[in-house]
Amino acid sequence: MFDFQTGGLKPALTEALTTAGLTQPTPIQTQAIPFALEGHDVLGLAQTGTGKTLAFGLPLINNLLDMPGRPAPKTAKALVLAPTRELVNQIADSLRTLTDKTKIRIGTVVGGQSINRQINMLSRGTDILVATPGRLIDLMDRGAVDLGTVRYLVLDEADQMLDLGFIHALRKIAPALGTPRQTMLFSATMPKQMEDLSRAYLNDPKKVQVSAPGKAADKITQSVHYVEKPGKPAKLRDVLSEDPGAPTLVFCRTKHGAERLMKGLVADGYKAASIHGNKSQGQRDRALKSFRDGDTNILVATDVAARGIDIPTVAYVINFDLPEVPENYVHRIGRTARAGREGVAVAFCSAEEASLLRQVQKLMKIEIPVASGTAPTGPVSEQKPRRGGGRRRGGGGGNGGGGQKFGAKPNNAGAAASKKRRPRRRHAAA
Template identity: 45%
Template sequence: MTNFADLNLCPELNATLEALGYREPTPIQAKAIPLVLAGHDLIAEAQTGTGKTASFALPMIERLSKQPGNPEYHDIRGLVLVPTRELAIQVGDNTLEYGQLLGMRVTSIYGGVRFDNQIRKMKRGADILVATPGRLLDMLKQKKLTLEHLEILVFDEADRMLDLGFINEIKALLAFMPEKKQTLLFSATLDESVEVLADALLNDPKRVQVAPRNAAASQVRQRVYAVDNADKADVLSYLIKGAHWQQTLVFTRTKRRADELCAALQADGIAALAIHGDKHQRERIAALAAFAEGDISVLVATDVAARGLDIESLPQVVNYDLPNQPQDYVHRIGRTGRAGQKGLAVSLVGPDERRFLKPISELINKPLQLQPVPVAENGKLVDGKALPDKQSGAKAKTKARPGKGGKKPKPAAKNAPQPTEEKAPSRSAGRRSLFSK
């Protein structure tokens, strides 16, 4: 298949895709859309950034549009379950955009915002609802909505949902749904817990895989630099300034580390904001908007941002702290090198983190070799030309002081917003058998 016209979508969807500049379907879209249109249950494994949202949203809209619902109150006929509020917003916005010419009512609900505001959003119902499991379960228990008319159920980022411990919420939600429905499961990785979920919920599913299992994006250059823990903030500042990096997403292991690094970068003249689970929704939205629009150049995040961020042409991702779960490495660096573009993933590895390199290398089937911090020349990092040790204190250690080394961050950045996950049970909960007693 070479274009969307070959996928037998309705004229309204084709017109929308043309207006959005979509010319050719991605591999996951070309394989998944016909199977969903044919009514099959589906398990789809694909890396982040490969066009998964359109793979389920377009055929879902197509199928639901064949039987228009009540214009006064839109019964929920399509449901997309997602692990985080960030992903709920993104998927909801994209799906609404795809279905605009067909009059599809699409609504997103998620935790972290006022319950009564979300109830008002559902006053006229929704043809397609995008939701996090906890908030949806709360609304169903309080009888604020019903899923009795559900026709299509989608699990997006299923592995992340299980990692966050939502298995009990998923089991509870099933009791509110009709037994007969089409179920689609999309995931970046398929581990044992995802397979258990699929076996329990899907009926004779078709399988689609468009990338090697657990592979990191081939268009992403991966660099691993040996750094003393105490020097990480200074080395990162040196790399950002010396290589003239713009739109750099930096991952830390904890919320506190994210805030501390953000403050250090700001003091060193780099416009940066932090996002993590303790940030209010309004802060989160403002921070993401500032980053997407280029008002800030660095977004510091915990793994809450590893899934669901949809930022075009994100050139760099930095593992300020190397993740101790190998799959998190794949998810993080998948934020760059999207849609065929090239990207750079840099990991700053302290002595105590070197033990994490081997399992990551085994997972992605690629050796990750420690290198010294390179010299930055003419806006580029020069591999093989290391920053001399004695210069690392002078050149890399530009100790953060207000007003030194560049512009001060814009005042608006101070109060900027930041993303949060819906509160979930422990990670271990998602690793047990789906229907274990």
């Protein structure tokens, strides 16, 4: 059984772990770290909040401590790719707590920040480069970074990178990396495209799976409120009033919807902030800091924040809109009940979202308990769940509020009329 103190880690790492109060490895760390220390490629599957960063970070730093010499200008010895700016910054911060008393340098490159500053950082070389794929491609195209010396590659939250359309960037980055190299791929879900990715980038990997893909943490209490779209804001305020001041993440499907909801909450006296793709990096950082510090207790977000937010105090996750990609539900609710804590996940489901809820329950292999309202029973116009990248606007609302029955018969008059054959237009000859 792997142990931090006797598992072969360098003294600098064991000391850093002790200082951080980390004494016992999590299940994913117990299984993945020994394989990684031995030099194997690793495919790690585990729920969010279970310590995947240290599962690859500890063996990565341990191996780098054995590599002599400083990195040459524009080069890196290890590359960690993550899908969002927030996750890149979170990974880098976690790794820096382990390298504080070593000579290992960690650099980050993400979009939304000064590319010239990042070019200057890379010009000095770095041991570990943590990056989003898009900005890394920009720097490669400018000749600002040479990845030929990279001997360690980590793909964190690889399934979301696929979902956000980063596969083409990965295909451009991979050939530029040095060989031979060790590759570690970590994720909380395992869609079929991820299997293809693992076959393409991993060499005879050791597969480590500590929970079924799509399974949420055991200490998350889940429930669903059936409520039509117009009734969701009132239902949200009802839920918030049950535990005023508790750190709460509220997820919306669209950027405009998230911003509108946040402004409505602020107007009603709630301490709320928002984070989504229309915000600058500075605005996103300030919103996260305000939420982390407790200055605001409600953070309204799109799926840009479904991963990369590691705030242990989050007590509630509310799915104001259900996600179109069912795996994203798992990542959203994984923002609570982190590091062994308990948490609550609440979902709002309108008639149009019924198919999305069914897909979530199918993925998780559970029936989410109903807290209020009645599930639709009649034919309804539903949003189709999707997988993969792209964006789609959310469906319209209905006529009711929380607890109202829905599934009323649709008006088919317009549909019937649209089926009537229209006279064919004749185009004049040129």
